[in-house]
Amino acid sequence: MHDDPNQAWEQYTAALGVALARARATRGLSQEQVAYAAGIAAFSYRKLEKGESNPGTPANPRLRTLVALAGVLGVPVAALLPPDPDGVTAWK
Template sequence: MEDEWKTFSREVGVRLQQARQRKGLSQERVAHLAGVAGFTYQKFEKGESRPGVAMNPRLQTLLAVCEVLEIDVATLLEGAPRLT
Protein backbone atom coordinates (compact mmCIF):
# COMPACT_ATOMS: atom_id res chain seq x y z
CA MET A 1 0.00 0.00 0.00
CA GLU A 2 2.79 2.41 0.90
CA ASP A 3 4.47 1.90 -2.47
CA GLU A 4 1.19 2.69 -4.23
CA TRP A 5 0.99 6.01 -2.40
CA LYS A 6 4.57 6.89 -3.22
CA THR A 7 3.95 6.14 -6.90
CA PHE A 8 0.70 8.11 -6.87
CA SER A 9 2.39 11.05 -5.12
CA ARG A 10 5.07 11.16 -7.81
CA GLU A 11 2.33 11.16 -10.48
CA VAL A 12 0.60 14.07 -8.74
CA GLY A 13 3.94 15.87 -8.62
CA VAL A 14 4.39 15.43 -12.36
CA ARG A 15 0.87 16.74 -12.96
CA LEU A 16 1.62 19.81 -10.85
CA GLN A 17 4.86 20.42 -12.71
CA GLN A 18 3.16 20.10 -16.10
CA ALA A 19 0.36 22.47 -15.07
CA ARG A 20 2.90 24.99 -13.76
CA GLN A 21 4.92 24.84 -16.95
CA ARG A 22 1.79 25.30 -19.08
CA LYS A 23 1.10 28.49 -17.10
CA GLY A 24 4.70 29.64 -17.55
CA LEU A 25 5.23 30.08 -13.82
CA SER A 26 8.23 29.37 -11.65
CA GLN A 27 7.96 27.15 -8.60
CA GLU A 28 8.59 30.18 -6.41
CA ARG A 29 5.77 32.13 -8.06
CA VAL A 30 3.27 29.30 -7.62
CA ALA A 31 4.32 28.93 -3.99
CA HIS A 32 3.96 32.66 -3.34
CA LEU A 33 0.54 32.89 -4.99
CA ALA A 34 -0.68 29.80 -3.12
CA GLY A 35 0.67 31.04 0.21
CA VAL A 36 3.16 28.23 0.80
CA ALA A 37 6.91 28.15 1.19
CA GLY A 38 8.91 27.66 -2.00
CA PHE A 39 10.61 24.60 -0.52
CA THR A 40 7.21 23.09 0.29
CA TYR A 41 5.99 23.51 -3.27
CA GLN A 42 9.25 22.07 -4.64
CA LYS A 43 8.63 18.97 -2.53
CA PHE A 44 5.09 18.72 -3.92
CA GLU A 45 6.46 18.50 -7.44
CA LYS A 46 8.76 15.71 -6.26
CA GLY A 47 5.76 13.96 -4.69
CA GLU A 48 7.34 14.04 -1.24
CA SER A 49 6.83 15.51 2.20
CA ARG A 50 10.40 14.53 3.06
CA PRO A 51 12.77 12.10 1.34
CA GLY A 52 11.12 8.71 0.96
CA VAL A 53 7.76 9.84 2.34
CA ALA A 54 4.79 10.45 0.03
CA MET A 55 3.43 13.98 0.06
CA ASN A 56 0.39 14.61 2.23
CA PRO A 57 -0.60 18.29 1.91
CA ARG A 58 -3.42 19.93 3.81
CA LEU A 59 -6.60 20.20 1.76
CA GLN A 60 -6.55 24.00 1.97
CA THR A 61 -3.00 24.05 0.60
CA LEU A 62 -3.82 21.67 -2.23
CA LEU A 63 -6.87 23.72 -3.21
CA ALA A 64 -4.82 26.93 -3.17
CA VAL A 65 -2.20 25.39 -5.49
CA CYS A 66 -4.92 24.11 -7.83
CA GLU A 67 -6.50 27.55 -7.93
CA VAL A 68 -3.19 29.18 -8.86
CA LEU A 69 -2.56 26.59 -11.57
CA GLU A 70 -6.19 26.70 -12.73
CA ILE A 71 -6.61 22.94 -12.49
CA ASP A 72 -9.39 20.90 -10.97
CA VAL A 73 -8.42 19.08 -7.78
CA ALA A 74 -10.41 16.01 -8.89
CA THR A 75 -8.37 15.82 -12.09
CA LEU A 76 -5.14 16.27 -10.14
CA LEU A 77 -6.04 13.41 -7.81
CA GLU A 78 -7.46 11.09 -10.45
CA GLY A 79 -6.37 7.50 -10.02
CA ALA A 80 -5.73 7.69 -6.26
CA PRO A 81 -5.19 4.31 -4.60
CA ARG A 82 -7.95 2.96 -2.38
CA LEU A 83 -7.46 3.49 1.34
CA THR A 84 -8.31 -0.08 2.30
Protein backbone atom coordinates (compact mmCIF):
# COMPACT_ATOMS: atom_id res chain seq x y z
CA MET A 1 0.00 0.00 0.00
CA HIS A 2 1.23 3.49 -0.84
CA ASP A 3 1.63 5.88 2.04
CA ASP A 4 1.25 8.79 -0.36
CA PRO A 5 -2.09 8.85 -2.22
CA ASN A 6 -0.62 11.28 -4.76
CA GLN A 7 2.04 8.74 -5.70
CA ALA A 8 -0.63 6.05 -6.12
CA TRP A 9 -2.65 8.38 -8.35
CA GLU A 10 0.41 9.29 -10.45
CA GLN A 11 1.16 5.60 -11.01
CA TYR A 12 -2.47 4.92 -11.88
CA THR A 13 -2.66 7.74 -14.41
CA ALA A 14 0.68 6.72 -15.93
CA ALA A 15 -0.73 3.21 -16.43
CA LEU A 16 -3.83 4.72 -18.04
CA GLY A 17 -1.55 6.59 -20.44
CA VAL A 18 0.26 3.37 -21.36
CA ALA A 19 -3.08 1.65 -22.02
CA LEU A 20 -4.17 4.51 -24.26
CA ALA A 21 -0.91 4.43 -26.22
CA ARG A 22 -1.07 0.66 -26.67
CA ALA A 23 -4.68 0.72 -27.84
CA ARG A 24 -3.87 3.55 -30.24
CA ALA A 25 -0.84 1.70 -31.64
CA THR A 26 -2.92 -1.44 -32.10
CA ARG A 27 -5.38 0.54 -34.20
CA GLY A 28 -2.57 2.20 -36.16
CA LEU A 29 -3.79 5.69 -35.32
CA SER A 30 -1.86 8.86 -34.60
CA GLN A 31 -2.43 10.87 -31.45
CA GLU A 32 -4.00 13.58 -33.57
CA GLN A 33 -6.42 11.15 -35.23
CA VAL A 34 -7.57 9.78 -31.88
CA ALA A 35 -7.96 13.24 -30.38
CA TYR A 36 -9.94 14.57 -33.34
CA ALA A 37 -12.25 11.54 -33.45
CA ALA A 38 -12.85 11.78 -29.68
CA GLY A 39 -13.55 15.50 -29.85
CA ILE A 40 -10.63 16.65 -27.72
CA ALA A 41 -7.54 18.72 -28.44
CA ALA A 42 -4.44 16.84 -29.59
CA PHE A 43 -2.50 18.57 -26.79
CA SER A 44 -4.96 17.18 -24.23
CA TYR A 45 -4.69 13.68 -25.65
CA ARG A 46 -0.89 13.78 -25.65
CA LYS A 47 -0.99 14.80 -21.98
CA LEU A 48 -3.31 11.87 -21.19
CA GLU A 49 -0.85 9.45 -22.76
CA LYS A 50 1.77 10.94 -20.45
CA GLY A 51 -0.56 10.53 -17.48
CA GLU A 52 -0.72 14.29 -16.94
CA SER A 53 -3.30 17.06 -17.03
CA ASN A 54 -0.95 19.99 -16.59
CA PRO A 55 2.81 19.67 -16.23
CA GLY A 56 3.47 17.86 -12.98
CA THR A 57 -0.24 17.24 -12.32
CA PRO A 58 -1.63 13.71 -12.69
CA ALA A 59 -4.36 13.23 -15.28
CA ASN A 60 -7.98 13.32 -14.21
CA PRO A 61 -10.00 12.92 -17.43
CA ARG A 62 -13.76 13.29 -17.54
CA LEU A 63 -15.81 10.14 -17.86
CA ARG A 64 -17.19 11.48 -21.14
CA THR A 65 -13.61 11.76 -22.47
CA LEU A 66 -12.77 8.19 -21.42
CA VAL A 67 -15.94 6.86 -23.06
CA ALA A 68 -15.19 8.77 -26.28
CA LEU A 69 -11.59 7.54 -26.36
CA ALA A 70 -12.64 3.96 -25.74
CA GLY A 71 -15.11 4.23 -28.62
CA VAL A 72 -12.49 5.61 -30.99
CA LEU A 73 -9.99 2.96 -29.93
CA GLY A 74 -12.54 0.15 -30.19
CA VAL A 75 -12.11 -1.09 -26.63
CA PRO A 76 -14.33 -1.09 -23.55
CA VAL A 77 -13.61 1.68 -21.06
CA ALA A 78 -12.55 -0.98 -18.54
CA ALA A 79 -9.75 -2.06 -20.89
CA LEU A 80 -8.16 1.37 -20.51
CA LEU A 81 -8.34 1.47 -16.73
CA PRO A 82 -5.59 -0.17 -14.70
CA PRO A 83 -6.48 -2.33 -11.70
CA ASP A 84 -7.35 -0.37 -8.57
CA PRO A 85 -4.09 0.78 -7.06
CA ASP A 86 -3.01 0.44 -3.47
CA GLY A 87 -3.90 3.60 -1.63
CA VAL A 88 -7.22 4.14 -3.39
CA THR A 89 -9.00 4.53 -0.06
CA ALA A 90 -6.73 7.45 0.76
CA TRP A 91 -8.24 9.46 -2.13
CA LYS A 92 -11.45 10.19 -0.22
